[in-house]
Amino acid sequence: MGILFFKFNERKLLKLTRQAKDLGIELFVLDDGWFGRRNDDNAGLGDYTVNPKKFPRGLARFAKRIKKMGLMFGIWFEPEMINPDSDLYRAHPEYAVKTPGKEPALGRNQLVLDLCNPDVRDYIVENVSKILDETGADYVKWDMNRHISDAYSSCLKNQGEFFHRYIMGLYDILGRIFGDRPHILVESCSSGGNRFDPGMLCYSQQIWASDNTDPVERLKIQGGLYHMYPLSTIGAHVSDAPHQQTLRNTPLTTRFNVSCFGCMGYEMDLRYLSPAERKEIKKQIAFYKKHRRTFQYGRFYRLPAGKENKFHFQCVSEDGSEAIAGFFQTIASPSESFDFLPLTGLDPDAKYTVSTYPQSLFLKRFGGLVKHIVPFSVNPDGFLLRTANRYYCLTDCVEEYTGYGDMLMSGIILNNQFMGSHYNKNTRLLGDFGSNLYIIKKT
Numbered sequence: 001m002g003i004l005f006f007k008f009n010e011r012k013l014l015k016l017t018r019q020a021k022d023l024g025i026e027l028f029v030l031d032d033g034w035f036g037r038r039n040d041d042n043a044g045l046g047d048y049t050v051n052p053k054k055f056p057r058g059l060a061r062f063a064k065r066i067k068k069m070g071l072m073f074g075i076w077f078e079p080e081m082i083n084p085d086s087d088l089y090r091a092h093p094e095y096a097v098k099t100p101g102k103e104p105a106l107g108r109n110q111l112v113l114d115l116c117n118p119d120v121r122d123y124i125v126e127n128v129s130k131i132l133d134e135t136g137a138d139y140v141k142w143d144m145n146r147h148i149s150d151a152y153s154s155c156l157k158n159q160g161e162f163f164h165r166y167i168m169g170l171y172d173i174l175g176r177i178f179g180d181r182p183h184i185l186v187e188s189c190s191s192g193g194n195r196f197d198p199g200m201l202c203y204s205q206q207i208w209a210s211d212n213t214d215p216v217e218r219l220k221i222q223g224g225l226y227h228m229y230p231l232s233t234i235g236a237h238v239s240d241a242p243h244q245q246t247l248r249n250t251p252l253t254t255r256f257n258v259s260c261f262g263c264m265g266y267e268m269d270l271r272y273l274s275p276a277e278r279k280e281i282k283k284q285i286a287f288y289k290k291h292r293r294t295f296q297y298g299r300f301y302r303l304p305a306g307k308e309n310k311f312h313f314q315c316v317s318e319d320g321s322e323a324i325a326g327f328f329q330t331i332a333s334p335s336e337s338f339d340f341l342p343l344t345g346l347d348p349d350a351k352y353t354v355s356t357y358p359q360s361l362f363l364k365r366f367g368g369l370v371k372h373i374v375p376f377s378v379n380p381d382g383f384l385l386r387t388a389n390r391y392y393c394l395t396d397c398v399e400e401y402t403g404y405g406d407m408l409m410s411g412i413i414l415n416n417q418f419m420g421s422h423y424n425k426n427t428r429l430l431g432d433f434g435s436n437l438y439i440i441k442k443t
Helices: 010-023 059-068 087-091 118-135 159-178 215-225 252-259 275-297 363-372 383-391
Strands: 027-030 072-077 139-142 185-188 206-208 234-239 263-267 299-303 310-316 322-329 351-356 360-362 393-395 400-404 435-442
Touching (some): 027 139, 059 118, 215 252, 252 275, 252 322, 252 360, 275 310, 275 322, 275 383, 275 393
Parallel strands (some): 206 234
Antiparallel strands (some): 299 310, 322 435
16 A cells, blocks of 8 residues: 555555445555565566565455455556566566667666567566456556656667557557456556546546645646546545645545545555544545445536635536535635635526535644633643544534525525634634535435
8 A cells, every 4th residue: 555655564454454444445455565576666567476575375365355354456556667676677678668779767766668569568468467367356556657768669660659659559458458357447547647638548447636635736636637527537535644745734624525526535544543533534435425426427517716715616416416515715814704605507496405514623723722712721732632632523614505596506605714703603614725515405
C-alpha cells in the first residue's frame, strides 16, 4: 500500500485490511513494492517475482486471505517501465528505450520499455496475466511514472512513428490482458492524470485524476475534468492531512465531500486514526454507498459561484428522485455575508426536502476558543483536550428546507457562518476549506 511506501509485509497489510473492513471499505489495493528487490524506487521494475520476505507464502495466498475477509483484491503494476537494476534488464537490455550512441536519461531511476517491440509486449502480457489469474484480482492500478525522453526503437524503420507505435503497442497489451478478463476494474495513471483521454478510457474504466489529493486543489483539478468526463471515470481519494503536495491541513469532512464527486476511496494510514475519526469515516462510507449511483451516474452540474471563495457542484439521480449538492469554501473571510446555495435540475412542480448531511466538528479546529466554553482554564494543546478530541466531536449546523422545485431552483439563502459568536446549532462553522453536502429528496 502507498501509505506504507515500501516498508510492509503480509502481517502489517492484513492488520490494516481488518481495520479497513470494519470501516466498510470494499476493495484493498496492494501498491508498489510487492515484487523483486523492490525495497525502494531504485530496483525491480520489469520483474514479476513476488518478494519472498514480504510474502513468504506467495501472493495468491495473501489475496485469498483478503477475499476471505470479504474485501475485493486489487494490485498495482508499472508494466511499461524497467530499472537498470532488475533481472529483466540484465537479461534483455535491448528491451529498454535508448537512442544509439547516447547515454539514456533516467527518470525516477527507471527507463521505459519499448512497446514497439512485440517481444516486450508478449513479456508484459504473459507476466501480468499470470499474476492476475493467480490472485483472482478484481482491480488493477496501471501506472506510468515518467515521460519518454529517448524516443527510439530498433523495431521501427521510421523513428518519427515512435510515439504513435508506442501507444498502439500499449493498446495491444491492454486489449490482450483485459479483453479476456472483463470483470477486472482497470484504473490507469500516468504521474497522476496525464493519461486522462478517450483512448485510454477504451481500456480502463477509471483514470486517476492527480497525485495531488489536497481537496482544495482537487476542486480545480476535478472541476476541470468535469467539463469533459463523467464522474464515474474519475478516481478521487480521501488522504491524510497535512497533504504531501501542499502541507495544507484540511478538514476530514471536506476531503470526503470533494471525493464524493468521483470514484471515492481512502489512502490513509488507518493505524493512527482516532476513535472519533474512525466513527466519522465509517459514517462517510455508509453515506457514499447509499448515494453512489447518484454521484457516479447522475446528471452532474457545475453551478456558478456568487463569491470568489466558493465552488458549487450538484448531481441529480437518473430517476430525478434525489439530488446532492456540494457547497465548498476555500479561504474564509471574517463577517462573511450570506451564503447562497444554487440548485438546478429539479422538477419545478414536485415538492422536495433539502437537508444538510450531518458532519463532525473536531475540537482541535477551535484551538484556544475552547477556553470560552469551559468554566476553568485549560491548555488547548494539553492532555485533557487532546484526549477529548480523540473521542468526542461536535455536530455542525444541520439545515432543513421544504419547497417546490421551481422555488428551490431560485436558490436557498443558508444560515450564517460563524462570525466570532458562540457555537450553536444554527451557525455554520466552516472556516478555511470548510464544506457541506446537501441532500435533496423528492417527497
